[in-house]
Amino acid sequence: MKHSSRAKATGLALGAALAVASVTLPAFAALGGDATSVDADVAKMKGQAHATPAVGYTVSQITLSTGTVVNEYVTPGGKVFAVTWKGPSVPDLQQTLGSYFSAFQAAGSVPHGANHHQLRVQQSDFVLQTGGHMRAWRGAAYVPSLLPPNFSLDDIK
Amino acid sequence: MRRIFLFAFAQLIFLAACGGGGSDLSGGTGSTGTGTGTGTGQTIAPVGANVVQMIVNAGPSGAGSNATFNIPYVSVTICAPGTTNCETIPDIEVDTGSYGLRIIASAVTNSAVLSALPLETSTVGGALAECTQFGDGIAWGSMRTADMTIASETASSLPIQIIGDPNYPEIPSDCTSHGSPEDTVALFGANGIIGVGPFLTDCPACANTTQYNIYFSCPVGGGACNDVEAPVTQQATNPVAKFATDNTGVIVELPPVADAGAASATGALVFGIGTESNNTLGSASVLTTDDTGDFTITYKNVAYAQSFIDSGSNFTFFNDASIASCGTAPNQYFCPSSELSLSATPTGLNNVAKTVSFNVTNIANLSGTFTAFDNVAAPELAGSSQSFDFGLPFFYGRNVFVAIENASTSGGVGPFIAF
Numbered sequence: 001m002k003h004s005s006r007a008k009a010t011g012l013a014l015g016a017a018l019a020v021a022s023v024t025l026p027a028f029a030a031l032g033g034d035a036t037s038v039d040a041d042v043a044k045m046k047g048q049a050h051a052t053p054a055v056g057y058t059v060s061q062i063t064l065s066t067g068t069v070v071n072e073y074v075t076p077g078g079k080v081f082a083v084t085w086k087g088p089s090v091p092d093l094q095q096t097l098g099s100y101f102s103a104f105q106a107a108g109s110v111p112h113g114a115n116h117h118q119l120r121v122q123q124s125d126f127v128l129q130t131g132g133h134m135r136a137w138r139g140a141a142y143v144p145s146l147l148p149p150n151f152s153l154d155d156i157k
Numbered sequence: 158m159r160r161i162f163l164f165a166f167a168q169l170i171f172l173a174a175c176g177g178g179g180s181d182l183s184g185g186t187g188s189t190g191t192g193t194g195t196g197t198g199q200t201i202a203p204v205g206a207n208v209v210q211m212i213v214n215a216g217p218s219g220a221g222s223n224a225t226f227n228i229p230y231v232s233v234t235i236c237a238p239g240t241t242n243c244e245t246i247p248d249i250e251v252d253t254g255s256y257g258l259r260i261i262a263s264a265v266t267n268s269a270v271l272s273a274l275p276l277e278t279s280t281v282g283g284a285l286a287e288c289t290q291f292g293d294g295i296a297w298g299s300m301r302t303a304d305m306t307i308a309s310e311t312a313s314s315l316p317i318q319i320i321g322d323p324n325y326p327e328i329p330s331d332c333t334s335h336g337s338p339e340d341t342v343a344l345f346g347a348n349g350i351i352g353v354g355p356f357l358t359d360c361p362a363c364a365n366t367t368q369y370n371i372y373f374s375c376p377v378g379g380g381a382c383n384d385v386e387a388p389v390t391q392q393a394t395n396p397v398a399k400f401a402t403d404n405t406g407v408i409v410e411l412p413p414v415a416d417a418g419a420a421s422a423t424g425a426l427v428f429g430i431g432t433e434s435n436n437t438l439g440s441a442s443v444l445t446t447d448d449t450g451d452f453t454i455t456y457k458n459v460a461y462a463q464s465f466i467d468s469g470s471n472f473t474f475f476n477d478a479s480i481a482s483c484g485t486a487p488n489q490y491f492c493p494s495s496e497l498s499l500s501a502t503p504t505g506l507n508n509v510a511k512t513v514s515f516n517v518t519n520i521a522n523l524s525g526t527f528t529a530f531d532n533v534a535a536p537e538l539a540g541s542s543q544s545f546d547f548g549l550p551f552f553y554g555r556n557v558f559v560a561i562e563n564a565s566t567s568g569g570v571g572p573f574i575a576f
Contacts, residue, residue, distance in 0.1 A: 093335055111222050113223065114216060114250055114346025116345075131474060132544070133255065134290075
């Protein structure tokens with residue numbers, strides 16, 4: 001929504017690609033990992049997956065039985081460079097964030113106020129923000145060094 | 158967040174050699190009684206049978222390492238059901254974005270009270286426990302029942318969570334995989350939390366599935382816990398809905414604060430909507446929500462469909478790349494060079510819209526010793542959100558009604574937010 005308001009040409013092109021193409025691609029893996037491990041991850045999350053190619057990357061989407069949707073953004077080389085989630089349950093973030101889960105844990109394991117609706121982690125090679133409220137949680141995380149060329153953060157939905 | 162806020166504040170104020178707000182207490186504490194709000198006049202109800210004092214201050218840590226800001230607190234009394242074996246617990250965070258009463262075990266200082274709270278028995282025969290999912294981590298602990306009293310209102314045999322219950326220290330991996338435990342007062346920033354949002358329980362779907370990884374069954378006396386379905390009658394429950402009267406919702410009432418903020422702000426949490434002379438809707442606009450508590454908020458001509466108003470968010474969180482941000486990792490804040498006057502328009506599912514003005518200031522210019530600010534905001538991660546989260550800054554100077562699902566009020570049936 002934000003990017004469309006800016007009428008970014010790249011954003012519009014990607015939107016068109018997302019609208020027309022949807023193919024079965026079971027690849028699903030943790031942030032920073034290779035999208036080559038397949039059914040084990042989907043099985044652990046107990047969800048259903050499909051993938052949607054966009055210009056310069058692919059979005060693998062897994063829908064959990066709770067209704068929470070996890071999106072994984074995958075480079076042409078098969079690296080997961082960003083993940084998002086949204087829905088009534090917080091997904092298995094150890095699975096979703098992979099090796100970066102420890103950074104999320106670390107941020108939550110030191111005093112950080114009493115706002116239990118958001119947490120932000122901003123490191124040189126890992127950025128995460130959670131938000132929402134009970135019944136509607138969401139979050140997004142990405143690895144700056146893995147972003148594809150010309151990728152706009154506005155395209156992380 | 159406060160610790161980092163202070164650090165960021167100190168760092169930036171040093172660089173700027175700026176004297177703004179530092180030692181000036183003129184913002185003072187908010188006043189109780191009648192005040193003038195933004196727009197229409199605001200009346201804050203005096204403490205009474207259905208009114209408890211609510212205060213925004215540094216929280217249970219005082220000025221300690223996890224001092225909080227823009228978090229409202231009340232006191233609640235819990236008793237072993239049907240007895241006078243009770244304890245009053247201060248510094249319970251008021252959250253309109255969650256459901257149920259949760260108390261950190263260590264905040265119950267009378268062990269005779271804690272041990273007398275009956276464990277709930279899970280559907281498979283063990284002790285019911287909960288892994289509460291929050292945005293910043295998880296809270297693990299037993300589910301017990303208590304008679305909860307606040308002001309003169311009582312919720313009898315209310316299912317509550319005892320976070321960090323020492324009798325159930327073994328957190329299952331299906332729980333820790335969702336976040337880091339915040340099971341102490343120092344980590345939680347409060348002695349507990351009272352979720353008084355517009356719904357009855359925290360996970361109605363958990364009655365029929367274990368896939369949320371929220372409810373667990375533990376061997377009584379300790380041991381490994383397993384996912385379990387939990388009937389809604391056993392779930393953490395909005396206490397207001399269990400009151401004998403004044404059970405239709407709450408009003409969060411906080412006074413206005415000055416641009417510089419205030420050392421603290423004292424207001425009221427009022428129970429019931431349209432049940433007493435002090436909780437009438439009056440001219441408030443009623444905005445109905447979806448089945449999660451969301452509605453649309455439009456900001457700069459963009460409609461954010463998953464938006465909400467939440468007393469438990471201590472900033473207002475939204476997207477605006479045109480506003481400068483700053484702050485020390487891991488937190489970022491909006492830091493415009495001068496205070497901005499902005500507006501946004503919440504619109505209910507019933508298409509009732511009400512535009513509100515709000516300010517965003519440079520957080521670096523605010524006092525590190527104040528705890529109440531109506532003009533602090535922070536950016537969402539670019540592109541990732543269709544949400545505008547009006548946090549506690551929204552609440553200063555206006556009374557906000559939160560009506561519970563299925564409750565009948567003069568403004569219609571909940572769930573709705575009115576202001």
